[in-house]
Amino acid sequence: MDFAGKRKIWFFISLLVIVPGLISLVLQGLNFGIDFAGGNLYQLAFQKEVTQEKLRESLAINNLADSQVQPSENNVFIVKTKILDQELEQQVLKTLEKELGSFEILRNEQVGPSIGSELRRNAVISLSIAIVLMILYITIRFEFKFAMAAITALLHDVLITMGIFSIFQIEVNSVFIAAILTILGYSINATIVIFDRIRENLTKTKKEAIEIVVNNSITQTLARSINTTLTVLFVLVPLYFLGGETTANFTLALIIGVTSGAYSSILIASPLWLELKKFSKKNKNIKANAY
Numbered sequence: 001m002d003f004a005g006k007r008k009i010w011f012f013i014s015l016l017v018i019v020p021g022l023i024s025l026v027l028q029g030l031n032f033g034i035d036f037a038g039g040n041l042y043q044l045a046f047q048k049e050v051t052q053e054k055l056r057e058s059l060a061i062n063n064l065a066d067s068q069v070q071p072s073e074n075n076v077f078i079v080k081t082k083i084l085d086q087e088l089e090q091q092v093l094k095t096l097e098k099e100l101g102s103f104e105i106l107r108n109e110q111v112g113p114s115i116g117s118e119l120r121r122n123a124v125i126s127l128s129i130a131i132v133l134m135i136l137y138i139t140i141r142f143e144f145k146f147a148m149a150a151i152t153a154l155l156h157d158v159l160i161t162m163g164i165f166s167i168f169q170i171e172v173n174s175v176f177i178a179a180i181l182t183i184l185g186y187s188i189n190a191t192i193v194i195f196d197r198i199r200e201n202l203t204k205t206k207k208e209a210i211e212i213v214v215n216n217s218i219t220q221t222l223a224r225s226i227n228t229t230l231t232v233l234f235v236l237v238p239l240y241f242l243g244g245e246t247t248a249n250f251t252l253a254l255i256i257g258v259t260s261g262a263y264s265s266i267l268i269a270s271p272l273w274l275e276l277k278k279f280s281k282k283n284k285n286i287k288a289n290a291y
Contacts, residue, residue, distance in 0.1 A: 003218045004211040007271030014156055014268060021163015030166050033173035034080055034109070036116040040089065042079045043107035049075055050100050058099040062092045068171075072245060076106065083110065123177045127158075130181060134188055142195055145280065149273035150191050153264035157187050160260045161253055175250045183257030190228065190265035194221050198270060210277060214270050222266065229262040 003010075034041050052071050059067050059079070068080040084092065097103065131151055138147035158180060165172055197217040205213060233255065240251040 001219065002211075002215060003267060004214040004271050004274050007267075007274065010263075010267040010271060014160075014264075018156065018159050018163060021159060021166060024163060024166040028166065028169070030162065030172045031169040032116070032120075033171045034111045034116070035173040036120050038083055038111050038116045040081045040084050041107065041109045041111075042081075042105060043072075043076065044079060044096070044103045045074070045076045045106055046100055046103040047075075048101040050077070052077070054100065055079070055096075058096050059092070061095050061099070062088070064092065070245070078107075078245070083112065119174055123174075126177065127180065127184075130184055134184075138192070138195075142199060145273055145276040146195050149269050149276060150188060150195070152272055153191055153269035154184055154187055156264045156268055157183055157257050157260040161256045164256055165253070170249060170252065173249070176253055179250050179253035179257065182254060183261060186232070186258060187261030187265060190225055190261060191269045193224065194218060194265060194270050195273070197221050198273070210274060214274050218266060218270055225262060225266055229258060232258050 052069050055069050055077055056065065056067075059065060059069070059081070064081050067082075068078075070078040070080075072078060081092075093105075131154070134154070135147045135151055138150050161180065161183065164170075165176070194217055197220055198214060201208075201213045201217050202210075236251055236255045236258065240248060240255060243251060
């Protein structure tokens with residue numbers, strides 16, 4: 001396949017996915033969970049059958065109508081509210097017991113806004129450090145153009161994952177950062193394999209056009225890239241549907257990121273390096289002609 005020759009098509013497809021996500025990130029942002037925004041989280045197991053609507057009505061009695069109510073199995077609900085002091089918390093729990101019957105508190109957590117702010121800051125720092133170190137590593141091992149292409153492909157994967165989470169307002173918590181870092185590591189590994197083959201083929205076939213070298217390198221590593229991705233997805237997809245709510249968002253982020261990472265490694269990173277290489281060569285020719 002002429003992967004390099006169709007690179008503008010691959011870039012356009014990526015933009016079709018990334019742009020709506022960017023618009024959503026600007027207009028409505030991410031749906032930060034209590035890990036980042038602060039608040040109270042309760043996991044309640046009711047003895048009697050309770051509906052989501054009835055639970056919302058009971059919370060509204062104490063002006064908590066805007067709380068997030070997520071049903072689970074066996075009459076269990078996850079309720080996320082604004083930060084409650086001890087007195088209001090007791091009042092809310094008594095109201096729920098009066099309106100809906102007795103229940104068991106399986107989980108009760110509170111995160112302050114200052115802790116959430118610190119988590120967001122640490123998340124940005126950790127991602128920045130990871131990207132800088134990868135740029136240094138790829139530049140030393142290959143060249144700076146490879147590093148720029150690889151990091152652009154990684155940003156492509158991160159933006160697609162964050163964009164989808166923003167569009168559908170899927171909750172983002174501290175585990176989401178672990179998922180993003182996992183995606184970065186997975187995607188950069190797949191990209192490096194192709195880059196390694198490009199470098200190897202460049203030394204073997206110096207007279208071949210660079211587009212042919214890129215196409216051959218992608219083709220030679222294509223089976224490896226697809227098999228690795230499918231192997232990971234064979235684990236993640238069942239885990240998403242059967243693993244429960246605790247790991248659902250983490251697994252979903254990985255599914256999106258791994259799929260996007262396979263796409264960017266095969267169809268974005270190497271063609272983008274080709275564009276950077278041609279642009280650099282064109283500039284050198286312009287400067288040489290000027291002299």
